[in-house]
Amino acid sequence: MNQLQIILIGVYTACLLYMTLFSMVQLNLLKAYRRQKKNKQILPALQPGDHHPLVTVQLPIFNELYVVDRLLDNITKLDYPKDKLQIQVLDDSTDETVGHAAKKVEEYKALGFDIVHIHRTNRQGYKAGALKEGMLTAKGEFIAIFDADFLPEPDFIRRAIPYFTSERVGVVQTRWSHLNEDYSLLTRLQAFQLNVHFTVEQAGRCEAGHFLQFNGTAGIWRKSTIYDAGGWHSDTLTEDLDLSYRAQLRGWKINYIEDITCPSELPVEIYGYKSQQFRWMKGGAENTRKLLPVILKSDLPWKTKFYSAMHLMASSIFLIIFWVALLSVPVLYVMGDLNMKATFLGFCLLGTLSVMSVFYEANVVTCWEGQPFWTRMGKFLLLFPTFMAVSMGLSFHNSIAVIQGFRGRKSSFVRTPKFSIVKTTGSFENNRYVIQKIDWKTWIEMLILGYFIFAIGLAFSIEYYSFLLFHSLLFLGFGINFFYSMRHLNMK
Numbered sequence: 001m002n003q004l005q006i007i008l009i010g011v012y013t014a015c016l017l018y019m020t021l022f023s024m025v026q027l028n029l030l031k032a033y034r035r036q037k038k039n040k041q042i043l044p045a046l047q048p049g050d051h052h053p054l055v056t057v058q059l060p061i062f063n064e065l066y067v068v069d070r071l072l073d074n075i076t077k078l079d080y081p082k083d084k085l086q087i088q089v090l091d092d093s094t095d096e097t098v099g100h101a102a103k104k105v106e107e108y109k110a111l112g113f114d115i116v117h118i119h120r121t122n123r124q125g126y127k128a129g130a131l132k133e134g135m136l137t138a139k140g141e142f143i144a145i146f147d148a149d150f151l152p153e154p155d156f157i158r159r160a161i162p163y164f165t166s167e168r169v170g171v172v173q174t175r176w177s178h179l180n181e182d183y184s185l186l187t188r189l190q191a192f193q194l195n196v197h198f199t200v201e202q203a204g205r206c207e208a209g210h211f212l213q214f215n216g217t218a219g220i221w222r223k224s225t226i227y228d229a230g231g232w233h234s235d236t237l238t239e240d241l242d243l244s245y246r247a248q249l250r251g252w253k254i255n256y257i258e259d260i261t262c263p264s265e266l267p268v269e270i271y272g273y274k275s276q277q278f279r280w281m282k283g284g285a286e287n288t289r290k291l292l293p294v295i296l297k298s299d300l301p302w303k304t305k306f307y308s309a310m311h312l313m314a315s316s317i318f319l320i321i322f323w324v325a326l327l328s329v330p331v332l333y334v335m336g337d338l339n340m341k342a343t344f345l346g347f348c349l350l351g352t353l354s355v356m357s358v359f360y361e362a363n364v365v366t367c368w369e370g371q372p373f374w375t376r377m378g379k380f381l382l383l384f385p386t387f388m389a390v391s392m393g394l395s396f397h398n399s400i401a402v403i404q405g406f407r408g409r410k411s412s413f414v415r416t417p418k419f420s421i422v423k424t425t426g427s428f429e430n431n432r433y434v435i436q437k438i439d440w441k442t443w444i445e446m447l448i449l450g451y452f453i454f455a456i457g458l459a460f461s462i463e464y465y466s467f468l469l470f471h472s473l474l475f476l477g478f479g480i481n482f483f484y485s486m487r488h489l490n491m492k
Contacts, residue, residue: 029204056140125234170225170252238283285405393477
């Protein structure tokens with residue numbers, strides 16, 4: 001074996017080891033999640049005779065023409081005393097959304113609501129800047145935050161406030177549910193993945209005492225926590241993750257409440273979904289660069305440091321997946337000489353079964369509960385391999401985001417367009433927010449698709465089929481990605 005082969009196998013094995021470590025962390029969170037399900041206590045909601053603290057509801061919006069009316073109509077239905085509720089519409093819009101929001105605010109102000117329309121024209125600091133601006137006039141002891149595509153139930157605040165069970169609880173985060181999960185394959189796959197985050201990951205971290213995060217929306221902050229942690233910063237694209245960690249480093253606790261759900265609208269077109277993924281992945285890498293050195297130098301227990309590092313670096317898994325995919329073709333030749341098939345197969349099988357267990361628990365056992373068992377199993381057996389494929393298909397796109405984040409390259413906050421599509425009805429054709437420009441990353445993804453077509457052909461040519469399933473999934477994932485990119489390109 002020559003030096004190049006040694007390097008190749010070494011890099012490939014290291015990537016597989018990292019993926020295995022990541023899957024083992026997920027399994028440990030699954031164990032904690034199951035323990036939490038047995039031990040959790042559901043607190044009663046605030047009743048009319050109970051003390052109702054003053055709550056400020058912040059609604060950061062930017063060009064939300066299709067959903068702003070729905071948002072304000074919904075928020076004003078919150079079952080909470082009017083004299084204990086302040087609503088701030090934090091509007092950075094540059095289109096007709098401004099007029100719609102201002103009109104709605106005046107309507108509800110006339111009905112006795114303490115509601116204000118705060119319109120910024122510079123968009124400085126993006127969402128973090130808008131939230132920071134709102135803090136200047138926020139009256140509430142608690143700050144509830146909802147993005148434009150979220151529709152909390154009327155009793156949301158009354159149910160959430162009791163979970164501030166001590167003075168050191170600084171945040172209560174709730175679970176996202178999905179208004180349009182069954183709209184398309186794309187929305188089903190998003191829900192499939194988010195269900196894992198909002199069950200196993202969030203509840204597991206909370207139960208185990210690890211650091212977790214406020215998810216940017218559908219949660220409530222203690223105002224004093226925000227100030228004590230240093231306020232909102234705009235130096236990363238995921239200001240929610242940033243403030244969450246700074247607050248926990250100051251000794252504040254985040255309570256995650258799985259039993260309170262907040263319905264939301266999933267992105268229905270591929271470019272909106274990819275821009276959301278890019279922001280989340282890059283923001284995660286930016287926060288790793290910013291916060292990981294602080295965590296490692298702190299006096300936190302080693303277990304907290306380890307799980308915090310794995311959490312912050314979660315976005316880097318796409319970089320690893322991409323390297324594993326890219327290097328798999330040259331590894332084909334080397335493995336034939338080294339007879340390492342069993343070793344690599346063991347790594348892949350262990351990781352896949354671990355991830356499958358987590359997704360099974362989150363979806364089949366928890367989120368789809370109430371549906372017939374075989375219906376749930378049928379959905380799972382269809383969605384799991386498809387999800388794995390599409391995740392692989394996004395690995396190049398998300399890797400670029402991660403690399404940019406680690407390098408400290410700055411970019412603007414690109415918001416995810418909302419179209420007011422719920423259930424299985426509605427169309428986003430001719431919607432003004434649909435992106436019509438195909439970017440360079442999509443053309444590279446087309447070339448990568450060709451690369452894995454070549455890999456599949458190569459397997460048959462040399463009669464070596466160890467990677468055939470893997471390359472077939474990569475072909476499917478990049479193919480679905482490119483198909484949707486072309487299909488949604490001309491929807492205006």
